[in-house]
Amino acid sequence: MTTHDHDPHPAAPEAHVDGTPVWLRDFPHTSAGEDAVTRRAFTRYLIAGSGVFAAATVGAAGWTSLRDLDTGTPTPIIELGDLPEGRAHLFRYPGPDDPAILLHLPGGTLVAYSQKCTHLGCVVFYEPETTELVCPCHEGIFEPATGDPIAGPPERPLPSIALEIRDTTIWALRINR
Structure with missing residues (x-):
């Protein structure tokens, strides 16, 4: 091979038997x-x-x-005559660890809610002087007739409890979520 002749494709370097370079x-x-x-x-x-x-x-x-699927079974709460108008009654529903509140509002309307605030789960209470459901943890306020939040950080209404009067007894039927 002369200096003018050079191979543009030199041979590949040899490889070991197992393919290692x-x-x-x-x-x-x-x-x-x-x-x-x-x-x-x-x-x-x-x-x-x-x-x-x-x-x-x-x-x-x-x-x-x-x-949260446990919506409860029908449970007697209290005799209608034992809950004066404008007052609240605390009970447990749907289970023994679930606080709930029954309200006999002015005008005779009966409503019940889970007592756990929808903000962080603190227990709400009924303030008869202002006719409001109040959460003391962050000053949340709920409308008693509907359970809707009207002040404070809660954005969702309280879960309501369906009620029925059988003879003279108020019964909780299920949680409405």
């Missing part, structure tokens, strides 16, 4: 970064982690919804 066989040193996670692997881990987090969130929300 010659340079790696001659210089078997590895750098600290070779075992690091690649961008592609990192993205896969990130997507998998996000999926696990999303599934856990959906599972927790589903569990909470299933827990």
